[in-house]
Amino acid sequence: MELDRIDRKILSILQEDGRIANVELAERIGLSPTSVGERLKRLQREGFVEGYGARLNPHRLGLGLLVFVEVLLDKTTPENFDRFARAVKLAPEVLECHMVAGGFDYLVKARLADMTAYRRFLGETLLSMPGVRETRTYAVMEEIKRDAPLPVG
Amino acid sequence: MELDRIDRKILSILQEDGRIANVELAERIGLSPTSVGERLKRLQREGFVEGYGARLNPHRLGLGLLVFVEVLLDKTTPENFDRFARAVKLAPEVLECHMVAGGFDYLVKARLADMTAYRRFLGETLLSMPGVRETRTYAVMEEIKRDAPLPVG
DNA sequence: TCTGTTTGCCTTAGAAAATAAAGCAAGATT
DNA sequence: AATCTTGCTTTATTTTCTAAGGCAAACAGA
Incomplete structure:
Protein backbone atom coordinates (compact mmCIF):
# COMPACT_ATOMS: atom_id res chain seq x y z
CA MET A 1 0.00 0.00 0.00
CA GLU A 2 1.56 3.21 -1.24
CA LEU A 3 1.06 6.77 -0.09
CA ASP A 4 0.97 9.50 -2.68
CA ARG A 5 1.77 13.16 -2.22
CA ILE A 6 -1.77 14.03 -1.15
CA ASP A 7 -1.92 11.29 1.48
CA ARG A 8 1.30 12.54 2.98
CA LYS A 9 0.03 16.08 3.02
CA ILE A 10 -3.12 14.97 4.83
CA LEU A 11 -1.08 13.11 7.43
CA SER A 12 1.30 16.01 7.84
CA ILE A 13 -1.43 18.58 8.39
CA LEU A 14 -3.41 16.30 10.67
CA GLN A 15 -0.40 15.55 12.80
CA GLU A 16 -0.02 19.24 13.58
CA ASP A 17 -3.71 20.06 13.84
CA GLY A 18 -5.76 16.97 14.49
CA ARG A 19 -8.97 18.89 14.94
CA ILE A 20 -8.94 20.78 11.69
CA ALA A 21 -12.31 20.79 9.96
CA ASN A 22 -12.49 18.52 6.95
CA VAL A 23 -13.64 21.47 4.87
CA GLU A 24 -10.57 23.48 5.70
CA LEU A 25 -8.29 20.50 5.27
CA ALA A 26 -9.76 20.02 1.80
CA GLU A 27 -9.15 23.68 0.96
CA ARG A 28 -5.52 23.46 1.98
CA ILE A 29 -5.09 20.29 -0.03
CA GLY A 30 -6.93 21.51 -3.08
CA LEU A 31 -9.56 18.79 -3.32
CA SER A 32 -13.24 18.51 -2.40
CA PRO A 33 -14.14 17.73 1.22
CA THR A 34 -15.68 14.44 0.20
CA SER A 35 -12.63 12.97 -1.43
CA VAL A 36 -10.34 14.16 1.33
CA GLY A 37 -12.73 12.52 3.79
CA GLU A 38 -12.56 9.28 1.85
CA ARG A 39 -8.79 9.35 1.78
CA LEU A 40 -8.66 9.99 5.49
CA LYS A 41 -11.04 7.16 6.22
CA ARG A 42 -8.81 4.90 4.16
CA LEU A 43 -5.70 6.08 6.02
CA GLN A 44 -7.40 5.21 9.28
CA ARG A 45 -8.63 1.85 8.05
CA GLU A 46 -5.17 0.96 6.79
CA GLY A 47 -3.64 1.81 10.16
CA PHE A 48 -1.62 4.87 9.26
CA VAL A 49 -3.69 6.95 11.65
CA GLU A 50 -4.14 5.25 15.00
CA GLY A 51 -6.16 7.98 16.66
CA TYR A 52 -6.24 11.58 17.75
CA GLY A 53 -5.25 13.26 20.96
CA ALA A 54 -5.15 16.61 22.69
CA ARG A 55 -1.67 17.87 23.47
CA LEU A 56 -1.69 18.91 27.10
CA ASN A 57 0.85 21.14 28.80
CA PRO A 58 2.50 19.04 31.52
CA HIS A 59 3.76 22.03 33.48
CA ARG A 60 0.30 23.54 33.60
CA LEU A 61 -0.90 20.26 35.07
CA GLY A 62 1.65 20.36 37.84
CA LEU A 63 4.01 17.86 36.24
CA GLY A 64 7.14 19.97 36.28
CA MET B 1 -6.47 28.56 38.38
CA GLU B 2 -8.00 25.34 39.63
CA LEU B 3 -9.35 22.36 37.70
CA ASP B 4 -12.46 20.66 38.98
CA ARG B 5 -13.55 17.09 38.38
CA ILE B 6 -15.32 17.97 35.12
CA ASP B 7 -12.33 19.82 33.67
CA ARG B 8 -10.16 16.82 34.36
CA LYS B 9 -12.64 14.50 32.75
CA ILE B 10 -12.72 16.68 29.65
CA LEU B 11 -8.93 16.67 29.44
CA SER B 12 -8.78 12.96 30.02
CA ILE B 13 -11.28 12.09 27.31
CA LEU B 14 -9.79 14.56 24.86
CA GLN B 15 -6.33 13.20 25.39
CA GLU B 16 -7.50 9.77 24.27
CA ASP B 17 -9.85 10.94 21.54
CA GLY B 18 -9.02 14.44 20.41
CA ARG B 19 -11.52 14.35 17.57
CA ILE B 20 -14.58 13.44 19.59
CA ALA B 21 -17.62 15.55 18.70
CA ASN B 22 -18.49 18.11 21.32
CA VAL B 23 -22.00 16.67 21.46
CA GLU B 24 -20.71 13.23 22.37
CA LEU B 25 -18.18 14.62 24.79
CA ALA B 26 -21.02 16.47 26.53
CA GLU B 27 -23.06 13.28 26.74
CA ARG B 28 -20.20 11.38 28.35
CA ILE B 29 -19.65 14.20 30.81
CA GLY B 30 -23.30 14.71 31.63
CA LEU B 31 -23.59 18.38 30.71
CA SER B 32 -24.97 20.31 27.76
CA PRO B 33 -22.75 20.73 24.69
CA THR B 34 -22.64 24.48 25.20
CA SER B 35 -21.21 24.44 28.67
CA VAL B 36 -18.70 21.75 27.81
CA GLY B 37 -17.66 23.86 24.84
CA GLU B 38 -17.19 26.88 27.05
CA ARG B 39 -15.09 24.90 29.49
CA LEU B 40 -12.95 23.55 26.70
CA LYS B 41 -12.42 27.00 25.25
CA ARG B 42 -11.31 28.15 28.68
CA LEU B 43 -8.92 25.21 29.04
CA GLN B 44 -7.37 26.14 25.71
CA ARG B 45 -7.17 29.82 26.56
CA GLU B 46 -5.52 29.05 29.90
CA GLY B 47 -2.92 26.89 28.20
CA PHE B 48 -3.88 23.46 29.49
CA VAL B 49 -4.59 22.31 25.95
CA GLU B 50 -1.84 23.27 23.56
CA GLY B 51 -3.28 21.68 20.46
CA TYR B 52 -4.45 18.47 18.85
CA GLY B 53 -2.68 15.91 16.76
CA ALA B 54 -3.20 12.70 14.85
CA ARG B 55 -1.36 9.69 16.26
CA LEU B 56 0.44 8.07 13.36
CA ASN B 57 1.85 4.56 13.29
CA PRO B 58 5.60 4.91 12.77
CA HIS B 59 6.06 1.35 11.53
CA ARG B 60 3.37 1.82 8.92
CA LEU B 61 5.31 4.86 7.71
CA GLY B 62 8.49 2.90 7.29
CA LEU B 63 10.10 4.12 10.50
CA GLY B 64 10.84 0.76 12.03
C1' DT C 1 -31.29 40.63 55.68
C1' DC C 2 -31.90 42.49 51.40
C1' DT C 3 -30.21 43.65 46.87
C1' DG C 4 -27.31 43.53 43.05
C1' DT C 5 -23.80 40.89 40.73
C1' DT C 6 -21.47 37.12 39.20
C1' DT C 7 -21.15 32.40 37.72
C1' DG C 8 -22.36 28.32 35.52
C1' DC C 9 -25.66 26.05 33.39
C1' DC C 10 -29.67 25.47 30.20
C1' DT C 11 -32.55 25.93 25.80
C1' DT C 12 -33.14 27.64 21.31
C1' DA C 13 -32.16 29.18 16.67
C1' DG C 14 -29.23 30.08 12.85
C1' DA C 15 -24.79 28.88 10.53
C1' DA C 16 -21.45 25.57 9.31
C1' DA C 17 -19.75 21.04 8.63
C1' DA C 18 -20.06 16.06 8.02
C1' DT C 19 -22.08 12.33 5.54
C1' DA C 20 -24.23 9.77 2.01
C1' DA C 21 -25.99 9.37 -2.75
C1' DA C 22 -25.57 9.93 -7.53
C1' DG C 23 -23.04 11.01 -11.53
C1' DC C 24 -18.98 11.74 -14.52
C1' DA C 25 -14.57 11.12 -16.82
C1' DA C 26 -9.96 9.08 -17.36
C1' DG C 27 -7.46 4.99 -17.36
C1' DA C 28 -7.19 -0.09 -16.92
C1' DT C 29 -8.99 -4.74 -18.34
C1' DT C 30 -10.74 -8.22 -21.15
C1' DA D 1 -14.37 -1.67 -28.64
C1' DA D 2 -16.98 -2.42 -24.62
C1' DT D 3 -16.89 -2.81 -19.75
C1' DC D 4 -15.08 -2.10 -15.19
C1' DT D 5 -12.67 0.41 -11.83
C1' DT D 6 -11.00 4.41 -9.61
C1' DG D 7 -11.04 8.88 -7.94
C1' DC D 8 -13.07 12.89 -8.16
C1' DT D 9 -17.23 16.36 -8.14
C1' DT D 10 -21.79 18.21 -6.95
C1' DT D 11 -25.90 18.06 -4.35
C1' DA D 12 -29.03 17.12 -0.51
C1' DT D 13 -29.84 15.53 4.14
C1' DT D 14 -28.44 15.06 8.70
C1' DT D 15 -25.60 16.32 12.39
C1' DT D 16 -22.84 19.43 14.88
C1' DC D 17 -21.14 23.88 16.21
C1' DT D 18 -21.82 28.57 17.79
C1' DA D 19 -23.89 32.59 19.57
C1' DA D 20 -27.81 34.70 22.06
C1' DG D 21 -30.84 34.93 25.72
C1' DG D 22 -32.52 33.44 30.08
C1' DC D 23 -32.67 31.19 34.69
C1' DA D 24 -31.24 29.90 39.30
C1' DA D 25 -27.85 29.35 42.84
C1' DA D 26 -23.87 31.25 45.10
C1' DC D 27 -21.69 35.50 46.60
C1' DA D 28 -20.63 40.39 48.14
C1' DG D 29 -21.59 44.66 50.03
C1' DA D 30 -24.75 47.85 52.22
Whole structure:
Protein backbone atom coordinates (compact mmCIF):
# COMPACT_ATOMS: atom_id res chain seq x y z
CA MET A 1 0.00 0.00 0.00
CA GLU A 2 1.56 3.21 -1.24
CA LEU A 3 1.06 6.77 -0.09
CA ASP A 4 0.97 9.50 -2.68
CA ARG A 5 1.77 13.16 -2.22
CA ILE A 6 -1.77 14.03 -1.15
CA ASP A 7 -1.92 11.29 1.48
CA ARG A 8 1.30 12.54 2.98
CA LYS A 9 0.03 16.08 3.02
CA ILE A 10 -3.12 14.97 4.83
CA LEU A 11 -1.08 13.11 7.43
CA SER A 12 1.30 16.01 7.84
CA ILE A 13 -1.43 18.58 8.39
CA LEU A 14 -3.41 16.30 10.67
CA GLN A 15 -0.40 15.55 12.80
CA GLU A 16 -0.02 19.24 13.58
CA ASP A 17 -3.71 20.06 13.84
CA GLY A 18 -5.76 16.97 14.49
CA ARG A 19 -8.97 18.89 14.94
CA ILE A 20 -8.94 20.78 11.69
CA ALA A 21 -12.31 20.79 9.96
CA ASN A 22 -12.49 18.52 6.95
CA VAL A 23 -13.64 21.47 4.87
CA GLU A 24 -10.57 23.48 5.70
CA LEU A 25 -8.29 20.50 5.27
CA ALA A 26 -9.76 20.02 1.80
CA GLU A 27 -9.15 23.68 0.96
CA ARG A 28 -5.52 23.46 1.98
CA ILE A 29 -5.09 20.29 -0.03
CA GLY A 30 -6.93 21.51 -3.08
CA LEU A 31 -9.56 18.79 -3.32
CA SER A 32 -13.24 18.51 -2.40
CA PRO A 33 -14.14 17.73 1.22
CA THR A 34 -15.68 14.44 0.20
CA SER A 35 -12.63 12.97 -1.43
CA VAL A 36 -10.34 14.16 1.33
CA GLY A 37 -12.73 12.52 3.79
CA GLU A 38 -12.56 9.28 1.85
CA ARG A 39 -8.79 9.35 1.78
CA LEU A 40 -8.66 9.99 5.49
CA LYS A 41 -11.04 7.16 6.22
CA ARG A 42 -8.81 4.90 4.16
CA LEU A 43 -5.70 6.08 6.02
CA GLN A 44 -7.40 5.21 9.28
CA ARG A 45 -8.63 1.85 8.05
CA GLU A 46 -5.17 0.96 6.79
CA GLY A 47 -3.64 1.81 10.16
CA PHE A 48 -1.62 4.87 9.26
CA VAL A 49 -3.69 6.95 11.65
CA GLU A 50 -4.14 5.25 15.00
CA GLY A 51 -6.16 7.98 16.66
CA TYR A 52 -6.24 11.58 17.75
CA GLY A 53 -5.25 13.26 20.96
CA ALA A 54 -5.15 16.61 22.69
CA ARG A 55 -1.67 17.87 23.47
CA LEU A 56 -1.69 18.91 27.10
CA ASN A 57 0.85 21.14 28.80
CA PRO A 58 2.50 19.04 31.52
CA HIS A 59 3.76 22.03 33.48
CA ARG A 60 0.30 23.54 33.60
CA LEU A 61 -0.90 20.26 35.07
CA GLY A 62 1.65 20.36 37.84
CA LEU A 63 4.01 17.86 36.24
CA GLY A 64 7.14 19.97 36.28
CA LEU A 65 9.72 17.22 36.40
CA LEU A 66 10.68 14.98 33.50
CA VAL A 67 13.03 12.10 34.18
CA PHE A 68 14.58 9.25 32.27
CA VAL A 69 15.48 6.16 34.22
CA GLU A 70 17.73 3.36 33.08
CA VAL A 71 16.65 0.09 34.67
CA LEU A 72 18.57 -3.15 35.06
CA LEU A 73 16.77 -6.35 35.98
CA ASP A 74 18.10 -9.02 38.31
CA LYS A 75 17.89 -12.09 36.24
CA THR A 76 16.80 -11.53 32.68
CA THR A 77 14.26 -14.31 32.49
CA PRO A 78 11.12 -14.12 30.36
CA GLU A 79 8.90 -14.06 33.46
CA ASN A 80 10.82 -11.18 34.95
CA PHE A 81 10.54 -9.23 31.73
CA ASP A 82 6.86 -9.91 31.55
CA ARG A 83 6.13 -8.98 35.14
CA PHE A 84 8.10 -5.79 34.80
CA ALA A 85 6.27 -4.88 31.61
CA ARG A 86 2.89 -5.40 33.23
CA ALA A 87 3.82 -3.33 36.27
CA VAL A 88 5.06 -0.47 34.10
CA LYS A 89 1.88 -0.34 32.09
CA LEU A 90 -0.11 0.20 35.27
CA ALA A 91 2.00 3.10 36.54
CA PRO A 92 0.43 6.38 35.34
CA GLU A 93 3.62 8.37 35.90
CA VAL A 94 5.39 6.29 33.26
CA LEU A 95 4.79 7.79 29.84
CA GLU A 96 7.11 5.53 27.91
CA CYS A 97 9.08 2.37 28.55
CA HIS A 98 11.41 0.72 26.08
CA MET A 99 13.43 -2.44 26.18
CA VAL A 100 16.83 -1.58 24.79
CA ALA A 101 19.94 -3.34 23.59
CA GLY A 102 23.07 -2.13 25.32
CA GLY A 103 24.21 -1.38 28.82
CA PHE A 104 20.85 -1.72 30.57
CA ASP A 105 17.50 -3.40 30.09
CA TYR A 106 14.82 -0.71 30.09
CA LEU A 107 14.62 3.00 29.52
CA VAL A 108 11.71 4.61 31.34
CA LYS A 109 10.38 8.10 30.74
CA ALA A 110 8.23 9.53 33.52
CA ARG A 111 6.65 12.85 34.47
CA LEU A 112 6.20 13.90 38.07
CA ALA A 113 5.39 16.96 40.11
CA ASP A 114 8.84 17.44 41.64
CA MET A 115 11.80 15.68 43.20
CA THR A 116 9.82 14.71 46.26
CA ALA A 117 7.28 12.97 44.07
CA TYR A 118 10.13 11.34 42.19
CA ARG A 119 11.68 9.97 45.37
CA ARG A 120 8.37 8.40 46.25
CA PHE A 121 7.90 7.06 42.72
CA LEU A 122 11.38 5.56 42.71
CA GLY A 123 10.94 3.83 46.05
CA GLU A 124 7.30 2.80 45.90
CA THR A 125 6.95 2.02 42.23
CA LEU A 126 10.20 1.40 40.39
CA LEU A 127 12.34 -0.23 43.04
CA SER A 128 9.47 -2.33 44.31
CA MET A 129 8.84 -3.73 40.88
CA PRO A 130 9.65 -7.40 40.39
CA GLY A 131 13.30 -8.11 39.64
CA VAL A 132 14.67 -4.57 39.51
CA ARG A 133 18.34 -4.60 40.50
CA GLU A 134 19.64 -1.16 39.65
CA THR A 135 18.43 2.17 38.35
CA ARG A 136 20.14 5.28 37.04
CA THR A 137 18.13 8.48 36.95
CA TYR A 138 18.62 11.41 34.61
CA ALA A 139 16.61 14.52 35.39
CA VAL A 140 15.80 16.74 32.44
CA MET A 141 17.00 20.31 32.86
CA GLU A 142 15.71 21.63 29.56
CA GLU A 143 13.47 20.20 26.86
CA ILE A 144 15.14 21.17 23.63
CA LYS A 145 12.67 19.41 21.35
CA ARG A 146 9.40 17.95 22.52
CA ASP A 147 7.28 15.41 20.64
CA ALA A 148 8.10 16.48 17.11
CA PRO A 149 5.82 15.18 14.34
CA LEU A 150 6.95 12.11 12.46
CA PRO A 151 8.57 12.89 9.12
CA VAL A 152 6.00 11.88 6.51
CA GLY A 153 7.23 13.95 3.59
CA MET B 1 -6.47 28.56 38.38
CA GLU B 2 -8.00 25.34 39.63
CA LEU B 3 -9.35 22.36 37.70
CA ASP B 4 -12.46 20.66 38.98
CA ARG B 5 -13.55 17.09 38.38
CA ILE B 6 -15.32 17.97 35.12
CA ASP B 7 -12.33 19.82 33.67
CA ARG B 8 -10.16 16.82 34.36
CA LYS B 9 -12.64 14.50 32.75
CA ILE B 10 -12.72 16.68 29.65
CA LEU B 11 -8.93 16.67 29.44
CA SER B 12 -8.78 12.96 30.02
CA ILE B 13 -11.28 12.09 27.31
CA LEU B 14 -9.79 14.56 24.86
CA GLN B 15 -6.33 13.20 25.39
CA GLU B 16 -7.50 9.77 24.27
CA ASP B 17 -9.85 10.94 21.54
CA GLY B 18 -9.02 14.44 20.41
CA ARG B 19 -11.52 14.35 17.57
CA ILE B 20 -14.58 13.44 19.59
CA ALA B 21 -17.62 15.55 18.70
CA ASN B 22 -18.49 18.11 21.32
CA VAL B 23 -22.00 16.67 21.46
CA GLU B 24 -20.71 13.23 22.37
CA LEU B 25 -18.18 14.62 24.79
CA ALA B 26 -21.02 16.47 26.53
CA GLU B 27 -23.06 13.28 26.74
CA ARG B 28 -20.20 11.38 28.35
CA ILE B 29 -19.65 14.20 30.81
CA GLY B 30 -23.30 14.71 31.63
CA LEU B 31 -23.59 18.38 30.71
CA SER B 32 -24.97 20.31 27.76
CA PRO B 33 -22.75 20.73 24.69
CA THR B 34 -22.64 24.48 25.20
CA SER B 35 -21.21 24.44 28.67
CA VAL B 36 -18.70 21.75 27.81
CA GLY B 37 -17.66 23.86 24.84
CA GLU B 38 -17.19 26.88 27.05
CA ARG B 39 -15.09 24.90 29.49
CA LEU B 40 -12.95 23.55 26.70
CA LYS B 41 -12.42 27.00 25.25
CA ARG B 42 -11.31 28.15 28.68
CA LEU B 43 -8.92 25.21 29.04
CA GLN B 44 -7.37 26.14 25.71
CA ARG B 45 -7.17 29.82 26.56
CA GLU B 46 -5.52 29.05 29.90
CA GLY B 47 -2.92 26.89 28.20
CA PHE B 48 -3.88 23.46 29.49
CA VAL B 49 -4.59 22.31 25.95
CA GLU B 50 -1.84 23.27 23.56
CA GLY B 51 -3.28 21.68 20.46
CA TYR B 52 -4.45 18.47 18.85
CA GLY B 53 -2.68 15.91 16.76
CA ALA B 54 -3.20 12.70 14.85
CA ARG B 55 -1.36 9.69 16.26
CA LEU B 56 0.44 8.07 13.36
CA ASN B 57 1.85 4.56 13.29
CA PRO B 58 5.60 4.91 12.77
CA HIS B 59 6.06 1.35 11.53
CA ARG B 60 3.37 1.82 8.92
CA LEU B 61 5.31 4.86 7.71
CA GLY B 62 8.49 2.90 7.29
CA LEU B 63 10.10 4.12 10.50
CA GLY B 64 10.84 0.76 12.03
CA LEU B 65 13.79 1.71 14.18
CA LEU B 66 13.61 3.69 17.40
CA VAL B 67 16.87 4.75 19.02
CA PHE B 68 17.97 6.74 22.01
CA VAL B 69 21.32 8.45 21.80
CA GLU B 70 23.30 9.87 24.68
CA VAL B 71 25.37 12.82 23.50
CA LEU B 72 28.38 14.46 25.13
CA LEU B 73 29.59 17.84 23.99
CA ASP B 74 33.22 18.90 23.68
CA LYS B 75 33.32 22.01 25.72
CA THR B 76 30.11 22.82 27.50
CA THR B 77 29.97 26.48 26.58
CA PRO B 78 26.69 28.37 26.10
CA GLU B 79 27.40 28.83 22.37
CA ASN B 80 27.99 25.13 21.90
CA PHE B 81 24.76 24.32 23.68
CA ASP B 82 22.90 26.79 21.59
CA ARG B 83 24.33 25.65 18.28
CA PHE B 84 23.59 22.04 19.12
CA ALA B 85 20.02 22.90 20.09
CA ARG B 86 19.41 24.73 16.83
CA ALA B 87 20.84 21.89 14.76
CA VAL B 88 18.70 19.32 16.56
CA LYS B 89 15.51 21.26 15.96
CA LEU B 90 16.15 21.16 12.24
CA ALA B 91 16.68 17.39 12.04
CA PRO B 92 13.35 15.71 11.23
CA GLU B 93 14.50 12.30 12.47
CA VAL B 94 14.88 13.70 15.98
CA LEU B 95 11.57 13.47 17.79
CA GLU B 96 12.81 14.57 21.19
CA CYS B 97 15.95 16.06 22.64
CA HIS B 98 16.54 16.76 26.30
CA MET B 99 19.37 18.34 28.19
CA VAL B 100 19.96 16.19 31.23
CA ALA B 101 21.85 16.31 34.48
CA GLY B 102 24.12 13.34 34.98
CA GLY B 103 26.66 11.40 33.00
CA PHE B 104 26.06 13.04 29.61
CA ASP B 105 24.69 16.26 28.15
CA TYR B 106 21.80 15.38 25.87
CA LEU B 107 19.42 12.51 25.37
CA VAL B 108 18.11 12.26 21.82
CA LYS B 109 15.18 10.16 20.66
CA ALA B 110 15.01 9.48 16.94
CA ARG B 111 13.03 7.32 14.54
CA LEU B 112 14.56 5.92 11.38
CA ALA B 113 13.85 3.35 8.72
CA ASP B 114 16.55 0.87 9.70
CA MET B 115 20.14 0.51 10.83
CA THR B 116 21.47 1.68 7.50
CA ALA B 117 19.52 4.89 7.85
CA TYR B 118 20.75 5.19 11.40
CA ARG B 119 24.37 4.87 10.36
CA ARG B 120 23.86 7.68 7.90
CA PHE B 121 22.02 9.79 10.48
CA LEU B 122 24.76 9.26 13.04
CA GLY B 123 27.53 10.23 10.68
CA GLU B 124 25.89 12.97 8.65
CA THR B 125 23.73 14.58 11.29
CA LEU B 126 24.72 13.82 14.86
CA LEU B 127 28.48 13.53 14.63
CA SER B 128 28.74 16.47 12.29
CA MET B 129 26.88 18.69 14.71
CA PRO B 130 28.91 21.42 16.36
CA GLY B 131 30.87 20.31 19.41
CA VAL B 132 29.75 16.69 19.64
CA ARG B 133 32.49 14.64 21.30
CA GLU B 134 30.93 11.29 22.03
CA THR B 135 27.67 9.41 21.51
CA ARG B 136 26.23 6.20 22.92
CA THR B 137 23.40 4.59 21.02
CA TYR B 138 20.68 2.37 22.45
CA ALA B 139 18.45 0.66 19.93
CA VAL B 140 14.94 -0.17 21.10
CA MET B 141 14.07 -3.83 20.82
CA GLU B 142 10.54 -3.60 22.14
CA GLU B 143 8.27 -0.69 22.97
CA ILE B 144 6.62 -1.68 26.24
CA LYS B 145 4.65 1.51 26.70
CA ARG B 146 4.30 4.17 24.06
CA ASP B 147 3.17 7.76 24.59
CA ALA B 148 0.83 7.20 27.48
CA PRO B 149 -1.60 10.00 28.33
CA LEU B 150 -0.59 12.38 31.08
CA PRO B 151 -2.22 11.58 34.42
CA VAL B 152 -4.87 14.27 34.91
CA GLY B 153 -7.09 12.52 37.44
C1' DT C 1 -31.29 40.63 55.68
C1' DC C 2 -31.90 42.49 51.40
C1' DT C 3 -30.21 43.65 46.87
C1' DG C 4 -27.31 43.53 43.05
C1' DT C 5 -23.80 40.89 40.73
C1' DT C 6 -21.47 37.12 39.20
C1' DT C 7 -21.15 32.40 37.72
C1' DG C 8 -22.36 28.32 35.52
C1' DC C 9 -25.66 26.05 33.39
C1' DC C 10 -29.67 25.47 30.20
C1' DT C 11 -32.55 25.93 25.80
C1' DT C 12 -33.14 27.64 21.31
C1' DA C 13 -32.16 29.18 16.67
C1' DG C 14 -29.23 30.08 12.85
C1' DA C 15 -24.79 28.88 10.53
C1' DA C 16 -21.45 25.57 9.31
C1' DA C 17 -19.75 21.04 8.63
C1' DA C 18 -20.06 16.06 8.02
C1' DT C 19 -22.08 12.33 5.54
C1' DA C 20 -24.23 9.77 2.01
C1' DA C 21 -25.99 9.37 -2.75
C1' DA C 22 -25.57 9.93 -7.53
C1' DG C 23 -23.04 11.01 -11.53
C1' DC C 24 -18.98 11.74 -14.52
C1' DA C 25 -14.57 11.12 -16.82
C1' DA C 26 -9.96 9.08 -17.36
C1' DG C 27 -7.46 4.99 -17.36
C1' DA C 28 -7.19 -0.09 -16.92
C1' DT C 29 -8.99 -4.74 -18.34
C1' DT C 30 -10.74 -8.22 -21.15
C1' DA D 1 -14.37 -1.67 -28.64
C1' DA D 2 -16.98 -2.42 -24.62
C1' DT D 3 -16.89 -2.81 -19.75
C1' DC D 4 -15.08 -2.10 -15.19
C1' DT D 5 -12.67 0.41 -11.83
C1' DT D 6 -11.00 4.41 -9.61
C1' DG D 7 -11.04 8.88 -7.94
C1' DC D 8 -13.07 12.89 -8.16
C1' DT D 9 -17.23 16.36 -8.14
C1' DT D 10 -21.79 18.21 -6.95
C1' DT D 11 -25.90 18.06 -4.35
C1' DA D 12 -29.03 17.12 -0.51
C1' DT D 13 -29.84 15.53 4.14
C1' DT D 14 -28.44 15.06 8.70
C1' DT D 15 -25.60 16.32 12.39
C1' DT D 16 -22.84 19.43 14.88
C1' DC D 17 -21.14 23.88 16.21
C1' DT D 18 -21.82 28.57 17.79
C1' DA D 19 -23.89 32.59 19.57
C1' DA D 20 -27.81 34.70 22.06
C1' DG D 21 -30.84 34.93 25.72
C1' DG D 22 -32.52 33.44 30.08
C1' DC D 23 -32.67 31.19 34.69
C1' DA D 24 -31.24 29.90 39.30
C1' DA D 25 -27.85 29.35 42.84
C1' DA D 26 -23.87 31.25 45.10
C1' DC D 27 -21.69 35.50 46.60
C1' DA D 28 -20.63 40.39 48.14
C1' DG D 29 -21.59 44.66 50.03
C1' DA D 30 -24.75 47.85 52.22
